[in-house]
Amino acid sequence: MKYLGKIRLGVAVISIIYILIPLIVIIPASFTSANYPSFPAQGFSFQWYTMLLDRPEFIEALWNSVKFAVLAAFFSVLFGTLGALALAKYDIPGKSYITSILTAPLSVPQLVLGIALLIYFTPMMLSGTSTGFLIAHTVICIPYVIRLVLTGLSGFDYNLERAAAILGAGPATVFWKVTLPLIRPAIISGGLFAFLTSFDNVTISLFMVSSDMRTLPIEIFSQMQDSYNPLVASVSSVVIFISVILIVILEKLQGVGKAFGGSH
Amino acid sequence: MKKIMSLCIVLLLLAMTACSPSAPKSNQASTSSKESNKQITIAGNGGKIEKVIREEIAPKFEAETGIKVNYLAGLSGEILSKLELQKNAPKIDIALFVPLDVYRANEKGLIDSVDETSVPNLKNLDSKYVAFENLTTPAFGLVIAPAYNTKTFEQNGIKPIESWNDLARADYKGKTAFADISNDWGFNTLYSLALANGGNEDNLEPGLKKAKELAGYSATFYKNSTQMMPALQQGAADVTVMGSYVTADLAVNSGVPLKMVVPKEGVYMNAFNAGLVKNTPNKEAAIKFINYLISEEAQKATADQGFYPVVQGISIPEKYEEVIGLKDTDKIYTFDIKKLAESRAEWTDRWSKEVTPQLGTLVKK
Amino acid sequence: MEPIRNYVNEEVKNQPPIVDVPKRVKKRKKKKTWVPGLLLLTPILLFVFGFFIVPMLYILYLSFIVTDDVGATDAVYSFQNYIQFFTDSYYLSSLWITVKISLYTVGLCLFLAYPVALTMAKSSPRVRGYIALLIASPLLVSIVVRNFGWYLLLLPNGTINQLLIDLGLITAPLELLFSEIGVIIGLSNAYLPFMILAIATSLYNIDPSLEKASAILGASPLRNFFSVTLPLSLPGIVSGCVLVFSLSMSSYVTPALMGGANVPMMPVVAYDQINNLLRWTFGSAISYVLLATTLITVIAVTRGFELSKFKEVFR
Numbered sequence: 001m002k003y004l005g006k007i008r009l010g011v012a013v014i015s016i017i018y019i020l021i022p023l024i025v026i027i028p029a030s031f032t033s034a035n036y037p038s039f040p041a042q043g044f045s046f047q048w049y050t051m052l053l054d055r056p057e058f059i060e061a062l063w064n065s066v067k068f069a070v071l072a073a074f075f076s077v078l079f080g081t082l083g084a085l086a087l088a089k090y091d092i093p094g095k096s097y098i099t100s101i102l103t104a105p106l107s108v109p110q111l112v113l114g115i116a117l118l119i120y121f122t123p124m125m126l127s128g129t130s131t132g133f134l135i136a137h138t139v140i141c142i143p144y145v146i147r148l149v150l151t152g153l154s155g156f157d158y159n160l161e162r163a164a165a166i167l168g169a170g171p172a173t174v175f176w177k178v179t180l181p182l183i184r185p186a187i188i189s190g191g192l193f194a195f196l197t198s199f200d201n202v203t204i205s206l207f208m209v210s211s212d213m214r215t216l217p218i219e220i221f222s223q224m225q226d227s228y229n230p231l232v233a234s235v236s237s238v239v240i241f242i243s244v245i246l247i248v249i250l251e252k253l254q255g256v257g258k259a260f261g262g263s264h
Numbered sequence: 265m266k267k268i269m270s271l272c273i274v275l276l277l278l279a280m281t282a283c284s285p286s287a288p289k290s291n292q293a294s295t296s297s298k299e300s301n302k303q304i305t306i307a308g309n310g311g312k313i314e315k316v317i318r319e320e321i322a323p324k325f326e327a328e329t330g331i332k333v334n335y336l337a338g339l340s341g342e343i344l345s346k347l348e349l350q351k352n353a354p355k356i357d358i359a360l361f362v363p364l365d366v367y368r369a370n371e372k373g374l375i376d377s378v379d380e381t382s383v384p385n386l387k388n389l390d391s392k393y394v395a396f397e398n399l400t401t402p403a404f405g406l407v408i409a410p411a412y413n414t415k416t417f418e419q420n421g422i423k424p425i426e427s428w429n430d431l432a433r434a435d436y437k438g439k440t441a442f443a444d445i446s447n448d449w450g451f452n453t454l455y456s457l458a459l460a461n462g463g464n465e466d467n468l469e470p471g472l473k474k475a476k477e478l479a480g481y482s483a484t485f486y487k488n489s490t491q492m493m494p495a496l497q498q499g500a501a502d503v504t505v506m507g508s509y510v511t512a513d514l515a516v517n518s519g520v521p522l523k524m525v526v527p528k529e530g531v532y533m534n535a536f537n538a539g540l541v542k543n544t545p546n547k548e549a550a551i552k553f554i555n556y557l558i559s560e561e562a563q564k565a566t567a568d569q570g571f572y573p574v575v576q577g578i579s580i581p582e583k584y585e586e587v588i589g590l591k592d593t594d595k596i597y598t599f600d601i602k603k604l605a606e607s608r609a610e611w612t613d614r615w616s617k618e619v620t621p622q623l624g625t626l627v628k629k
Numbered sequence: 630m631e632p633i634r635n636y637v638n639e640e641v642k643n644q645p646p647i648v649d650v651p652k653r654v655k656k657r658k659k660k661k662t663w664v665p666g667l668l669l670l671t672p673i674l675l676f677v678f679g680f681f682i683v684p685m686l687y688i689l690y691l692s693f694i695v696t697d698d699v700g701a702t703d704a705v706y707s708f709q710n711y712i713q714f715f716t717d718s719y720y721l722s723s724l725w726i727t728v729k730i731s732l733y734t735v736g737l738c739l740f741l742a743y744p745v746a747l748t749m750a751k752s753s754p755r756v757r758g759y760i761a762l763l764i765a766s767p768l769l770v771s772i773v774v775r776n777f778g779w780y781l782l783l784l785p786n787g788t789i790n791q792l793l794i795d796l797g798l799i800t801a802p803l804e805l806l807f808s809e810i811g812v813i814i815g816l817s818n819a820y821l822p823f824m825i826l827a828i829a830t831s832l833y834n835i836d837p838s839l840e841k842a843s844a845i846l847g848a849s850p851l852r853n854f855f856s857v858t859l860p861l862s863l864p865g866i867v868s869g870c871v872l873v874f875s876l877s878m879s880s881y882v883t884p885a886l887m888g889g890a891n892v893p894m895m896p897v898v899a900y901d902q903i904n905n906l907l908r909w910t911f912g913s914a915i916s917y918v919l920l921a922t923t924l925i926t927v928i929a930v931t932r933g934f935e936l937s938k939f940k941e942v943f944r
Contacts, residue, residue: 020767101677189761485889
């Protein structure tokens, strides 16, 4: 029966490589010495990185993107976790319909949602403001948190909460010490997707931005309108490198496993 | 608990920094409106135009007049939506449109015309460039024309392209990169094919018929025009129809041996037009900018990016001459923008239903 | 632990339950009063209502207007946009293509995701963390840039076709781009991480002692998988499928870049109507047909599972 495990591992490795293929193309393309990206990349040079140094707007845009993505992820995790807890724990009537509506922002083409929000925000004086931008991003991030936290709660053993309560813990303590640690992997996964969704969004952002508030996807979108050069590859690679450094720091400080680890 | 507290503080700080840019800005805007409009916002395509405005034109303009120029990159449809929604309190002062969108913006009452009294540089304007009823000011000249890879054509002994009808030829079947009808380049191809086959603004039928053949020899029509560039760079396509400034960029900056052709039926002198947004509070500054946009200095900067200068007496840089240079003998046509704009939806529908299904049908034969 | 009674195979069923849970606990598990639940739900409901449902209601209103000019006072209300959609084979086939491609994408993602999720569940938390970050890392790169990467690989003269030709597997380049295959490749590549983490999340919750118990009782690893692991991971599978399906149904960038004009998925059609032809009202109607299709499918599937014999798993 050992071969089953081998097949599983084999497919798993293939899947992971499959996911990483775009990076396998993009990262080498950023080191090309040619004037356009190709695969396999031609030659080797840092010219597209040095060129990036002359473009401070990318750095500023990256910082903007990170700020908004962190905030959007935070608010969607806050609202989403509370909502998912309520849906999982209590017999709320029409539960599956509520869940579907909360995840519906995923099902609307983003162009339409962008227009809807632009129409709605304009009289409220929210269009082109950071607040409007953040709200729009939170709307599209919430579904991930709801879905993943609900999944995390699906196998949840409520006896543990009860046991804690019997031992004299207040509801807040039960939540912090029992519930939260158990569903943490789900929350982290939901938050991660919320962050990445906001970080990569261009369609809705286009409707929400003002000229002094540009995010990285918008900068890339604009850069890619009339030309396709390795600059976009080098910008993307820089984002990856920065993330790797942050993850290494996180690992040193706390350990990646602690954040993602499950309950067993 | 400590950790959570610190997390909250970090988030609070983030929220403050994220939301702060808007606060000082609104202060600035209110004070500046008192002291003669110190900033204007321009909306238009991203890419080359944004680059030349942000890097060349805006800094010089600010140095000269003290007016700061912001640029908001976007898609034409979305810019129109924004203008329409902000009709009563525009946040955009100047919008850059292709001629068909000028018509649409005007239909919706979103733009004001300018004249020579306020924009003196208008008198230098080359009258070839299309502007709908002189409402807007052509600023970045281009033509939408076929281009081909001279090297592969030579190697394979293929006859150069001379007519719009040459685009549908078996010699390079499957190796073409044409934009879809939803794109300005694609719609222009349809119109030009119609002209080349005896049609006109009222009747694009001959163009549609020819386009079916074109589709047969093409693997796809590109929904995203940027994607046509890697196709040409990687040698997956040798023939294309695109804006002259992009052809120039590919040939000069990416080293693709492309050459633009003005077909014997002609091309039209297209331009991105600068339109003054109606009711803008910064009208005076915006008009100043439009005037500057067609000044000799600004036009030289745009020519350097591969656009045709729209004023007389300036020529494109030598490096582009070989690729996109226009000759006096080249035929130029004009057309009725109103008619084309009004029938665009109908032809787009028919294109999707009749032309698109033919894609690739002749490639395998 | 409660759910095990309902689906574990016969041998187990005839044994006394592994963990004896008193009946009254089961009753308490679901609180009868849902008022506190509603309090927890209020913030998100208000937020989604205020910033999603209300703006989208305006779009619904638009979809019943006939004129192209949104601001017009002479607007005529009718079902015309919907009638136009459902009587035109072009739009109907677009809906069908969209559903078909989304289903293929879900299937491919499920197949590729499960082994990864299972591997993660069997690994230490540290390895889990690293795999999660590794599979999420491509999402840091703009979807447009990722698709351009695929584009370079899938071109007729691109690396993949070249490789297949060199290996002698094919003689002429495959049509990997501008076809449904290209779109499915692009979509599944983009959404696979979502499926993996959704399934992994539910696998983490499975008590390893259940599998041990089942093994002690003589179940083969295969049987163990189908009777214990798979049913218990159903919530994750459903979640992942719902996420991937909804995302595929509404995606614009990938179908436009990988499918070109050849694969007119609904969001692409809606986009053209709205952004290029400024037919907001018809575009709105298309979006609502799309939204309704997705929601009905999702609700039907989730309700189906919740009412099925596996319902206990979803508690």
